[in-house]
Amino acid sequence: MHYDYVIVGAGLFGAVFAHEMRTRGKKILVVDRRSHIGGNCYTESIDGINVHKYGAHIFRTSRREIWEYMLRFADFNNFVNSPIANFHGKIYNMPFNMNTFNRIWGVVTPAEAQAKIDEQRREIVGEPRNLEEKAISLVGRDVYEILIKEYTEKQWGRPCRELPASIIRRLPVRLIYDNNYFNDPYQGIPKGGYTAIVEKMLDGCDVRLGVDYLADREKLSNLADRVLYTGAIDEYYGRDMGSLEYRSLRFEHKRMAIRNFQGVAVVNYTSFAEPYTRSIEHKHFEFGDQPTTVVSYEYPFEWSPGVEPYYPINDARNQALYEKYRQRAAAEPKTVFGGRLGTYRYTDMQDTVIAALELANKEVAK
Numbered sequence: 001m002h003y004d005y006v007i008v009g010a011g012l013f014g015a016v017f018a019h020e021m022r023t024r025g026k027k028i029l030v031v032d033r034r035s036h037i038g039g040n041c042y043t044e045s046i047d048g049i050n051v052h053k054y055g056a057h058i059f060r061t062s063r064r065e066i067w068e069y070m071l072r073f074a075d076f077n078n079f080v081n082s083p084i085a086n087f088h089g090k091i092y093n094m095p096f097n098m099n100t101f102n103r104i105w106g107v108v109t110p111a112e113a114q115a116k117i118d119e120q121r122r123e124i125v126g127e128p129r130n131l132e133e134k135a136i137s138l139v140g141r142d143v144y145e146i147l148i149k150e151y152t153e154k155q156w157g158r159p160c161r162e163l164p165a166s167i168i169r170r171l172p173v174r175l176i177y178d179n180n181y182f183n184d185p186y187q188g189i190p191k192g193g194y195t196a197i198v199e200k201m202l203d204g205c206d207v208r209l210g211v212d213y214l215a216d217r218e219k220l221s222n223l224a225d226r227v228l229y230t231g232a233i234d235e236y237y238g239r240d241m242g243s244l245e246y247r248s249l250r251f252e253h254k255r256m257a258i259r260n261f262q263g264v265a266v267v268n269y270t271s272f273a274e275p276y277t278r279s280i281e282h283k284h285f286e287f288g289d290q291p292t293t294v295v296s297y298e299y300p301f302e303w304s305p306g307v308e309p310y311y312p313i314n315d316a317r318n319q320a321l322y323e324k325y326r327q328r329a330a331a332e333p334k335t336v337f338g339g340r341l342g343t344y345r346y347t348d349m350q351d352t353v354i355a356a357l358e359l360a361n362k363e364v365a366k
C-alpha cells in the first residue's frame with residue numbers, strides 16, 4: 001500500500017495532523033516507537049481511574065474554536081486546576097494569591113499583601129542577574145524561599161543563582177482569593193481520558209506501534225509521498241552538529257488500597273525534604289470515587305542520549321544549535337518537522353493543536 005503521508009509520532013501533534021489529512025481523503029500511516037498511541041498525553045485506565053502516565057495533563061485554552069475542536073473528540077468535565085504546595089508539611093495555595101499571602105504573612109486585604117510584596121522586592125536593586133534575583137524582584141524573599149527556590153532547584157538540577165533570570169518572565173500574583181491556576185476561559189479533563197481522543201483522531205489511519213522510524217527510515221519513507229516527523233530534530237540528524245539539551249522526568253506510579261490519599265489532584269513539593277517535585281492523584285481529575293487510588297510521583301533529572309526528553313532547555317547555546325538544525329530541516333524535500341520535539345520548544349496541548357492545524361492547512365495549500 002502506498003500512502004500520502006507517513007507520520008512519525010502518534011502524539012497529539014501527529015494525531016491532529018493525521019485526522020486533518022485523513023478527512024481530506026489522504027492515506028495515512030502513523031508509526032510510533034512506543035507501545036501505545038497518545039505520546040505524552042497517554043492515559044491508561046487502572047481500576048477505572050484514568051492515569052496520566054507522563055504527568056498531569058489539564059487541557060485549557062482561551063480560543064473558543066480550539067475548545068470546540070476538542071469537543072468533537074470528547075466531552076470535557078469542569079475540572080479546575082487548584083494545586084497546593086507542601087513546604088515542610090505546611091500547605092499553601094497556588095498560584096500565589098490572597099489565600100497564599102494570608103497563610104504566609106497573616107495579611108487579609110489586597111493592600112496589605114501588596115505592601116508586603118513591595119517592601120520585600122526592594123531588596124533587589126538594578127537589573128536582576130539570575131533567577132533568584134529575578135524572582136525576589138517580582139514577589140519578594142518569603143514567597144521565593146517557601147514556594148520557588150527549592151522546587152526550581154529540584155526541577156533544573158542547579159542553584160537558582162546559576163540559572164538565567166530569563167527563565168521567568170513574570171510570576172503571576174493575584175490579589176484576589178482565587179485558587180484557579182489558569183486564566184483561560186475553557187478548561188477541563190476529557191471524560192474517558194486522552195488516549196480515547198487520540199484513538200478517535202487516528203480513526204481511518206493505519207497505525208504501527210513499537211516502530212522506530214530512524215531505525216528503518218528509508219524503507220518507511222519510501223512508503224509515502226511525504227513524511228511528518230515529530231521526534232527530536234537533533235536525533236533525526238544523528239546529533240552530528242551536537243546534542244540539544246533537555247530535562248527529563250521519571251515517574252513512579254503507586255496503586256494504593258485507599259479511597260483518598262491527598263485530597264487534591266496536584267501537590268507541588270517545594271522543599272528539598274522530598275526528592276520529587278510533584279505528586280498527582282489521578283482520580284481527582286475526574287471526581288472519582290473508586291475504592292482504590294493511583295498516585296504518581298515526578299522526579300526530574302538530567303537528560304542524556306537514550307533517555308526520554310521532556311523539557312527543552314531553551315538557553316542561548318541550545319537555541320543557536322536548534323537554529324542550525326532547523327535550517328537543515330527546512331531544506332528537506334519530502335519531510336516536514338512538527339510537535340514539541342521536532343521544533344524544540346515546550347508547547348501546551350492547545351498550542352500543539354493550533355500548530356498541527358496550521359501545518360495541515362499549509363500542506364493542503366501546497
Ligand SMILES: Cc1cc2nc3c(=O)[nH]c(=O)nc-3n(C[C@H](O)[C@H](O)[C@H](O)COP(=O)(O)OP(=O)(O)OC[C@H]3O[C@@H](n4cnc5c(N)ncnc54)[C@H](O)[C@@H]3O)c2cc1C
Nearest residue numbers: 009011012013033039040055057058213231339340348349
Ligand atoms: C510532564 C508534562 C506535563 C504536561 N502537562 C500539560 C498540561 O497540563 N496541559 C497542557 O496543555 N500540556 C501539558 N503538557 C504538554 C503536552 O504533553 C504536549 O503539548 C503534547 O504532548 C505534545 O504533543 P507532541 O505530539 O508534539 O509530542 P509527544 O507527545 O512527545 O509525541 C511525540 C511522539 O513521537 C514518538 N517518536 C519520537 N521519535 C520517534 C521515532 N524515531 N520513531 C517513532 N516514533 C517516535 C514518541 O514516542 C512520541 O509518542 C505537559 C507535558 C509534560 C512533559
